[in-house]
Amino acid sequence: MTAIAVVAPMVTRRKKRVPIGIMLCFGFVLVVILAAFVGPHFLTRTANTADPFNLGATPTARHWLGTDELGRDVYARLVIGAYSALIGPFIIALSGLIVSGLVGIAAGYLGGLTDMVTMRVVDFMIALPGLLLTIVLVTVVQGGYWVAVLVLSVLNVQGDIRLVRGATLAQRSLAYVEAARVVGISRFAIMYRHIARNVITILLADCAVDFAGALVALAGLSFLGLGAPPGTPDWGLMLTAGQQILFENPFASLAPGLAIVILAVSVNLIGDWLYEWQSRVASGR
Amino acid sequence: MRRAQGLRAYAVRRLLLLVPLVFLISVVVFLLVHMVPGGPVAALIGEHATNTATVDAIRARYHLNASLPSQYGAWVDQVVHGNLGTSIFTSQSVGSEIRQRLPVSVVLNAIGLTLALLIGVPLGSLAAARRGGRLDRMAVGLAIFLSSTPNFVMAIVLLYLLCIRVTIFPLGGLGSGFVDEAFHMILPGIVMCIGPLGFVTKITRASMLEQREADYVAFARARGISRHRIYRGYVLRNALIPLLTASGLIIVSALTATVFVEDVFGIPGLGGLLVTSIENTDIPVIQGLVLLIAIWVVLVNVAVDLCYVSIDPRVTFRGIK
Numbered sequence: 001m002t003a004i005a006v007v008a009p010m011v012t013r014r015k016k017r018v019p020i021g022i023m024l025c026f027g028f029v030l031v032v033i034l035a036a037f038v039g040p041h042f043l044t045r046t047a048n049t050a051d052p053f054n055l056g057a058t059p060t061a062r063h064w065l066g067t068d069e070l071g072r073d074v075y076a077r078l079v080i081g082a083y084s085a086l087i088g089p090f091i092i093a094l095s096g097l098i099v100s101g102l103v104g105i106a107a108g109y110l111g112g113l114t115d116m117v118t119m120r121v122v123d124f125m126i127a128l129p130g131l132l133l134t135i136v137l138v139t140v141v142q143g144g145y146w147v148a149v150l151v152l153s154v155l156n157v158q159g160d161i162r163l164v165r166g167a168t169l170a171q172r173s174l175a176y177v178e179a180a181r182v183v184g185i186s187r188f189a190i191m192y193r194h195i196a197r198n199v200i201t202i203l204l205a206d207c208a209v210d211f212a213g214a215l216v217a218l219a220g221l222s223f224l225g226l227g228a229p230p231g232t233p234d235w236g237l238m239l240t241a242g243q244q245i246l247f248e249n250p251f252a253s254l255a256p257g258l259a260i261v262i263l264a265v266s267v268n269l270i271g272d273w274l275y276e277w278q279s280r281v282a283s284g285r
Numbered sequence: 286m287r288r289a290q291g292l293r294a295y296a297v298r299r300l301l302l303l304v305p306l307v308f309l310i311s312v313v314v315f316l317l318v319h320m321v322p323g324g325p326v327a328a329l330i331g332e333h334a335t336n337t338a339t340v341d342a343i344r345a346r347y348h349l350n351a352s353l354p355s356q357y358g359a360w361v362d363q364v365v366h367g368n369l370g371t372s373i374f375t376s377q378s379v380g381s382e383i384r385q386r387l388p389v390s391v392v393l394n395a396i397g398l399t400l401a402l403l404i405g406v407p408l409g410s411l412a413a414a415r416r417g418g419r420l421d422r423m424a425v426g427l428a429i430f431l432s433s434t435p436n437f438v439m440a441i442v443l444l445y446l447l448c449i450r451v452t453i454f455p456l457g458g459l460g461s462g463f464v465d466e467a468f469h470m471i472l473p474g475i476v477m478c479i480g481p482l483g484f485v486t487k488i489t490r491a492s493m494l495e496q497r498e499a500d501y502v503a504f505a506r507a508r509g510i511s512r513h514r515i516y517r518g519y520v521l522r523n524a525l526i527p528l529l530t531a532s533g534l535i536i537v538s539a540l541t542a543t544v545f546v547e548d549v550f551g552i553p554g555l556g557g558l559l560v561t562s563i564e565n566t567d568i569p570v571i572q573g574l575v576l577l578i579a580i581w582v583v584l585v586n587v588a589v590d591l592c593y594v595s596i597d598p599r600v601t602f603r604g605i606k
Contacts (some may be wrong), residue, residue, distance in 0.1 A: 126534075128582075129537045129540060129541060129578065129582050131541045132537075132540065132541055132544070132578060135544070135559070135563065136317070136571060136575050139563045139566065139571060140317050140320050140321055140568065140571065141320055141321075141322070142321070142322055142566070212433050216433065216435040219435060219437075219438075220435055220437060220545060223437050223545065223548075224544070224545075224548070224560060224563060225563070225564065226563065239437065239438065239441065242441075243441055243444075243549065246441070246444065246445055246449060247449060250445050250449070253441055253445075254441070254442065254445060257437075257438035257441055257442060258438075258442075260435060260438055261433070261434050261435070261438055264433040264434070264435070265429065265430055265433045265434070267433075268429055268432075268433040269429060272429065
């Protein structure tokens with residue numbers, strides 16, 4: 001008896017609070033966003049000035065993370081590189097959100113031919129080796145960063161569509177949808193006002209995972225010299241270039257590497273947490 | 286008996302579906318040359334196509350003056366006879382380049398996938414058995430960490446820690462002699478397994494948790510079969526089915542990892558070949574590799590499908606004649 005009395009309030013309290021780990025993840029994402037948008041104004045060193053007397057130097061008070069193979073300040077490049085690390089994945093995740101919201105809900109709600117065609121396309125796309133395909137296309141078309149973003153956006157959307165369609169199927173049989181139909185609300189409004197509101201959290205969770213995946217994929221392309229143009233401060237590019245001076249200044253490649261990992265892990269954990277939060281809410285606990 | 290027939294019919298149908306798919310792949314690979322800015326001549330001899338005689342020779346040799354379909358026909362004819370063209374960069378035949386480098390990549394992939402299964406399946410099942418416990422939380426955290434860590438970052442970090450900070454492993458390359466070669470493969474092999482490992486752990490855990498709740502587990506418990514035997518003999522076997530369905534994705538992710546791992550560790554395999562041909566925009570080599578990779582991915586997916594339907598007795602073939 002006492003056990004129940006003790007356990008019950010703990011459960012209600014735990015439900016409301018955001019776990020400390022997730023707070024840290026949000027914190028790190030915020031730091032990266034700040035670095036990308038206001039960070040450059042606070043830098044004391046410029047990212048592209050070479051210091052010919054300090055090639056691949058270890059960290060000092062002057063260069064917080066040392067210098068790279070051309071003597072440029074690694075810390076400044078890390079801060080400025082945050083922008084290209086965020087913008088591409090953001091566009092990819094956002095396009096996934098919009099397209100899968102429109103197509104996935106329609107496929108799930110309307111069913112029939114719309115659903116069949118959509119699922120055929122999605123089934124075909126899931127079998128494609130996405131990153132390899134992107135590597136080849138970007139090489140052949142010689143497009144660079146934005147072509148990579150475009151190709152990844154297209155390839156990324158299939159998982160989102162599948163998920164939204166599934167969630168919509170679950171919603172379709174619920175009472176509120178039927179009620180809306182009986183009252184005479186248009187199909188469009190049912191799909192994109194009522195159902196959309198109920199699948200948006202799960203979709204956001206999925207987009208967080210997409211963001212992390214896109215971050216890693218774009219960094220990988222830059223790492224192979226296919227993403228950001230040479231010379232720009234980009235985490236993937238810094239990683240490759242820094243690998244050459246791993247003996248002299250390991251931070252030149254470890255710092256951007258760790259930045260990629262921590263950002264990807266944070267965003268993934270946030271996505272997981274959102275997903276669980278949503279399923280807790282859905283199951284009414 | 287009827288199931289065996291159904292299975293055979295399904296296999297035949299699935300294999301017949303390969304015909305249009307392979308056709309589609311071949312068209313795309315053929316068209317890669319035409320997608321290069323500057324056209325096929327630039328793609329086939331590099332960027333400086335100024336000499337008219339050379340250009341004409343190339344156009345004649347690759348039938349570039351003919352119509353697109355007949356160009357395609359000529360190209361398929363060459364490919365079927367084992368001629369994938371010549372590398373722009375090394376002037377070697379693409380076929381022999383690929384043949385030389387294939388074995389290392391196969392070994393690397395095999396090591397990565399084996400490690401992922403050997404560690405991931407027990408870890409995932411243990412985590413599921415102790416759901417909510419410390420081991421479970423550690424396994425879940427590890428899986429998330431591993432599946433969101435890019436392998437090129439992990440490769441560089443390990444390279445720094447284990448080859449430069451503490452010199453345990455060689456910096457890269459292949460080594461000579463069997464023992465030395467095997468030693469050179471350890472670190473790349475470990476990096477190869479990290480992505481698939483996260484995935485395998487996650488899937489095994491999720492499907493073990495699902496199976497645990499199944500009715501047959503309760504019945505088996507009621508009949509007095511030991512927990513251990515239920516897990517080993519029933520739950521695990523059923524739980525591996527989702528792993529089989531996902532194995533196509535796992536194998537493809539290992540394939541992608543090959544490119545980065547071989548690049549970081551300087552291993553002369555197919556991934557390294559892809560990276561060099563990217564750097565030199567060596568379209569014939571890229572075409573050859575894409576063809577190989579596409580056919581491999583298609584075959585893996587077909588094999589996975591066939592394995593799945595033949596293993597899972599719940600799959601019926603009622604719809605198929």
